[in-house]
Amino acid sequence: MRKNLLLMASLTLLTFTGNAQEDALRTFEPLANTRWAAEGNWGDGSAFKQEVFFQYNLKKKIVIARSDGFTNAERTAFGSRNYGIRQYDSITGKIKFWEFDVFGGLTMGEVIADGKNILYQYDYGDSRVTDMWEYVNDSTYNFIVGSYNNKQWGQRFLETQFKRIYTTNKLEEYGKKLAGKWSSKAWDGQLIEKWVIDENGHLLQHAEYIEKGAVLYKASSKIERVNQELIIFSVIKGNNPKIFKAISESATSITFENTEYGYPNKLKYIFNADGTYHRTISGKENGEEKSYTFEFTRSE
Secondary structure (H helix, E strand, O other): OHHHHHHHHHHHHHHHHHHHHHHHHHHHOOOEOEEEEEEEEOOOOOEEEEEEEEEEEOOOOEEEEEEEEEOOOOOOOEEEEEEEEEEEEOOOOEEEEEEEEOOOOEEEEEEEEEOOEEEEEEEEOOEEEEEEEEEEEOOEEEEEEEEEEOOEEEEEEEEEEEEEEOOHHHHHHHHHHHOEEEEEEEOOEEEEEEEEEOOOOOEEEEEEEEEOOEEEEEEEEEEEEEOOEEEEEEEEOOOOOEEEEEEEEOOOEEEEEOOOOOOOOEEEEEEOOOOOEEEEEEEEEOOEEEEEEEEEEEOO
8 A cells, every 4th residue: 555655646746747847848839840040249249140949859858959150269150059958857946958069068057937038047157147038929039148137137248139930831831721712601791712822932812702692892812921021911902901920830820910900910820630720810999809710611
């Protein structure tokens, strides 16, 4: 009986520790499986350039960060520079990190999650240094290196931004999901649309809203990459064009936003496992939040 109780206690502890690890490392989810790039200048005028790819490993028990950067003192050679590990320490209840560099150095410290911000704190010589990834949106983080105490910055050594790097492959994936004819119930009628991929790899949409046999409006949209940003251009016949920028992308969803608009100012596409997709439009109209979801199924 005593052995069974000890075994149950051990299993409970292991389960708790495993859950705690996953919960703690969840702060890296917006960064995972994506490459991020930043350029700028240090306070002394020397160049900073870095690309980082984050990836979960060991069943999400650790996060791996592979970084490209300058690999010589002259800052003329660019390549694989750092290999980093982030892991939850169940004894201290903190996230620790280890960063190995191409010069044989090792930086160790603590990771602190502050809302959607991520802070790395470590000793550099006699100084305590903080690297902050300050969340702007799902595709942008402000990156600040400096002295940070009591949520106040002292000296700042570097200020720049990390931007998510996208590839046309992701756009091709969306094209495969969207290409074809679709139909959705909409208000008191039906919304019919067709998506095609043009010769430039852009996604084109033509839509009609039909109610009681009459076409009440027509719309056209285009999704393309502009300077690595995913943009959707949308025109409803008789109205001014609207432009939205993707603020998040994944294999199962895209969210576009333009905060300068009222309604809609956000478009969210969700790709379902059964081959259907949903599009939700939301925003503010007359001071009130509004949201409407179209549930599309293939009509061909």
